[in-house]
Amino acid sequence: MIRAILGIIALSLAQVLPSTVPVAAQGTGATGDWREQYAYALGMQAYIYGFPYVYMSEVRWGQVAQKVDPELLPHAAVNHFWHSKMMGGPESQAGGSPNNDTLYSIAWLDLSKEPLILSVPDVGDRYYTIEIASFDSDNFAYVGMRTTGTKAGNYAIVAPSWNGNLPDDVEQLTPSRTPSAFILGRTLLRGPDDLPAIRTVMAQYKLTPLSLWGKPDAQILESYDVLKPFDRKTDPLADWKTMNATMAENQPPSRHEVLLKQFARHCHENTGALS
Structure with missing residues (x-):
């Protein structure tokens, strides 16, 4: 699981932040511009921070909105x-x-x-x-x-x-x-x-x-309407867009505000995401 997560992170950043990969990370042995290293490291931190929102969105979509055999796979409103x-x-x-x-x-x-x-x-x-x-x-x-x-x-x-x-x-x-x-x-x-x-x-x-509560005969409405994650196969910014949409529904705690502003400034400048 960890290897898969790291692979997704690396793939996403390779697509989204190609200009921010540190020279040292490219195998040249050079130190590189500190600003590039900082941008790349901050991008990694932002993606890792937001990954649970992406993952939960994908699992929820698969178990609520996708049509599957409920005898074999989770599926419910x-x-x-x-x-x-x-x-x-x-x-x-x-x-x-x-x-x-x-x-x-x-x-x-x-x-x-x-x-x-x-x-x-x-x-x-x-x-x-x-x-x-x-x-x-x-x-x-x-x-x-x-x-x-x-x-x-x-x-x-x-x-x-x-x-x-x-x-x-x-x-x-x-x-x-x-x-x-x-x-x-x-x-x-x-x-x-x-x-x-x-x-x-x-x-x-x-x-x-x-x-x-207290109305045993009441019918509980069934809704399968949940946010659909953006498709990373067709959009290199898909995961960032999914993070944005999901965090709009589920605001991170206020104590993370400084961290998120730091992410937003970097990601807005480099990708237009997390703004």
């Missing part, structure tokens, strides 16, 4: 769960490698309008963990055996700017750093004979908009 149903095997297409003791639950969240309430059942002695990450890929909350226990519960996932009241039977989690977020749930599978039981458990993982 925004604010809805997808659950794997089968043990991993040679035919598995999702993830890095087959996993025979875990079934996965995935959801892409839009918290911009209101909080979502995550409901989980009493799982008994079954191990499970639901990891929740902001759009910069940082995990900000967990629900599961080690953090909240195994009893049934309801947990509010809120945007960074949300400030309101929750029902008495709902516990607020640490706020997401971004309005868009991602859930990756893992539930212990004890073998093929355990599949019916684990499916029953996972079917009880629910996401409910706060405005529909």
Whole structure:
């Protein structure tokens, strides 16, 4: 994975910043102009900083907007769960490698309008963990055996700017750093004979908009409308444009302002991106 990421970074910068590659980096042995070295190093830092936004955008697009077989690959509307149903095997297409003791639950969240309430059942002695990450890929909350226990519960996932009241039977989690977020749930599978039981458990993982809480018959709208990443095969600035668009939806924290201004000045002068 690291090698792949570094390869993407190198390819992007080779296309976007050809005039800023340090002479020393070209194998001449010369020191080169410090301004070229500075520009290249800053471009690398900017791309590495923004890469999670590009990666998350691509994965979200593939799992929400792309038409795939949900029996084999993750696919669900925004604010809805997808659950794997089968043990991993040679035919598995999702993830890095087959996993025979875990079934996965995935959801892409839009918290911009209101909080979502995550409901989980009493799982008994079954191990499970639901990891929740902001759009910069940082995990900000967990629900599961080690953090909240195994009893049934309801947990509010809120945007960074949300400030309101929750029902008495709902516990607020640490706020997401971004309005868009991602859930990756893992539930212990004890073998093929355990599949019916684990499916029953996972079917009880629910996401409910706060405005529909307490309305069990309400229909939750299905939306597959998410930002489409720019195509790096046809546009050498694609990743930078995807960063810009995604960061407009999911503002980086204010404490990064100085760093981002530094990136923006450099990238605007050299590529027109991150301006």
